[in-house]
Amino acid sequence: MASALVENHFRSNKLPHIWCPGCGHGIIMRSIVEAIDELGYNKDDVCVVSGIGCSSRAPGYMDYNTLHTLHGRALAYATGVKMANPKLKVIVITGDGDCAAIGGNHLIHAARRNIDITTVVFNNNIYGMTGGQYSPTTPTGEKGTTAPFGNIDKNFDLCNLAKAAGATYVARATAYHANMITKLVKAGMENKGFSFVEAVSVCPTYYGRKNKKGDAVQMMRYLKDSSVNVKAAKKLPKEKLEGKFFIGEFHKVEEPEYTEQYQKIIDSFQKER
Amino acid sequence: MTTTNQKGLIINKNWCKGCGICVEFCPTNVLEMKDGKANIKDIDSCIMCKQCELRCPDYAIYLGGKKDGK
Ligand SMILES: Cc1ncc(C[n+]2csc(CCOP(=O)(O)OP(=O)(O)O)c2C)c(N)n1
Ligand code: SF4
Ligand code: SF4
Ligand code: SF4
Numbered sequence: 001m002a003s004a005l006v007e008n009h010f011r012s013n014k015l016p017h018i019w020c021p022g023c024g025h026g027i028i029m030r031s032i033v034e035a036i037d038e039l040g041y042n043k044d045d046v047c048v049v050s051g052i053g054c055s056s057r058a059p060g061y062m063d064y065n066t067l068h069t070l071h072g073r074a075l076a077y078a079t080g081v082k083m084a085n086p087k088l089k090v091i092v093i094t095g096d097g098d099c100a101a102i103g104g105n106h107l108i109h110a111a112r113r114n115i116d117i118t119t120v121v122f123n124n125n126i127y128g129m130t131g132g133q134y135s136p137t138t139p140t141g142e143k144g145t146t147a148p149f150g151n152i153d154k155n156f157d158l159c160n161l162a163k164a165a166g167a168t169y170v171a172r173a174t175a176y177h178a179n180m181i182t183k184l185v186k187a188g189m190e191n192k193g194f195s196f197v198e199a200v201s202v203c204p205t206y207y208g209r210k211n212k213k214g215d216a217v218q219m220m221r222y223l224k225d226s227s228v229n230v231k232a233a234k235k236l237p238k239e240k241l242e243g244k245f246f247i248g249e250f251h252k253v254e255e256p257e258y259t260e261q262y263q264k265i266i267d268s269f270q271k272e273r
Numbered sequence: 274m275t276t277t278n279q280k281g282l283i284i285n286k287n288w289c290k291g292c293g294i295c296v297e298f299c300p301t302n303v304l305e306m307k308d309g310k311a312n313i314k315d316i317d318s319c320i321m322c323k324q325c326e327l328r329c330p331d332y333a334i335y336l337g338g339k340k341d342g343k
Contacts (some may be wrong), residue, residue: 001283001285001287002288002332002335003326003332003335003336003337006332006335010332015288015331015332016287016288016290016331016333017331019330020290021290021291021292021330022290022292022293022330023295023330024330025330026329026330026331026332027327027328027329027330030327030332031327071307091299113316175328175329175330178327178328179327205281215293215295216292216294216330217293217297218293220294220298220328221297222298
């Protein structure tokens with residue numbers, strides 16, 4: 001028993017999912033499915049690829065072509081899928097650890113190639129699945145099981161990273177802003193090139209508990225209260241932006257897409273024959 | 274266990290994990306927590322805004338409409 005959207009786009013016999021009560025991942029997964037529904041894609045034309053992590057379990061519930069691969073390697077598999085069948089709409093679902101630690105190199109090179117893949121990172125600022133080790137997005141000073149006295153590393157801004165590496169669409173929303181995730185994923189999928197959508201999630205079980213952030217409701221409230229849309233930010237005085245992070249569309253440009261460039265080379269040789 | 278009503282608001286208590294997100298962000302205070310699960314307290318106030326459905330991590334609350342609201 002579920003909504004029409006859930007019945008149509010999920011393997012509903014696999015639900016409820018295994019995520020903890022109040023885990024933001026479920027909200028983000030629904031927002032992605034809503035984007036696919038609104039775009040009206042044929043389900044057989046969609047392929048969702050993930051690595052390993054709580055976030056990476058998402059494709060197991062989604063009723064499309066799905067691939068659950070190796071930790072950090074989702075983009076490598078997705079590149080293969082897209083090269084083999086460029087007509088597929090390829091989405092990568094990944095976690096901050098999966099995407100930016102073990103998979104960081106795949107991320108920057110997929111971005112640099114501008115291959116037509118939409119990557120959605122469920123950023124909960126921690127390794128959830130393995131019990132709360134700090135990740136490349138754990139803010140400096142915050143705790144993880146591997147940083148009991150506070151993390152001394154500087155954390156990545158994933159959107160800046162993706163943009164610098166060459167992604168042609170870059171945006172961020174949060175689990176609180178479920179509708180915005182749908183909007184950004186739609187725009188990302190319509191961009192012919194590498195799209196990067198950071199969906200800020202909440203992990204009440206590990207990140208929340210380790211850092212005394214309260215329960216899922218309090219963590220969601222933080223996302224609401226601490227985020228500012230980039231468009232609105234321009235008009236706000238500096239003091240109103242203190243301690244806030246930005247959401248919205250950060251970057252959008254048109255550049256040659258990888259599978260199209262590759263096809264051009266194939267075509268040039270076939271003409272000679 | 275299912276709840277149906279004139280607004281078509283449905284709670285699937287088997288899927289509800291009791292996080293309380295829907296209760297907190299309902300703009301008109303329709304919902305409450307009862308025995309660790311979401312529960313409809315005041316259906317008349319429901320404005321069918323879908324905020325609960327959008328943010329339920331477990332797809333346990335939704336506006337079913339007439340079609341599957343029976
Ligand atoms: C090669 C390899 N190294 C390490 C692991 C252990 N491992 C599984 S999931 C994970 C981190 C997951 O964190 P993240 O990607 O942020 O996802 P989350 O669980 O927080 O959603 C790690 C280190 C693994 N499965 N494979
Ligand atoms: S450990 Fe954290 S990320 Fe993993 S399911 Fe639980 S709340 Fe979600
Ligand atoms: S639809 Fe809106 S008003 Fe009705 S219960 Fe859900 S959040 Fe509250
Ligand atoms: S948001 Fe969903 S899982 Fe959480 S209490 Fe409400 S119905 Fe239950």
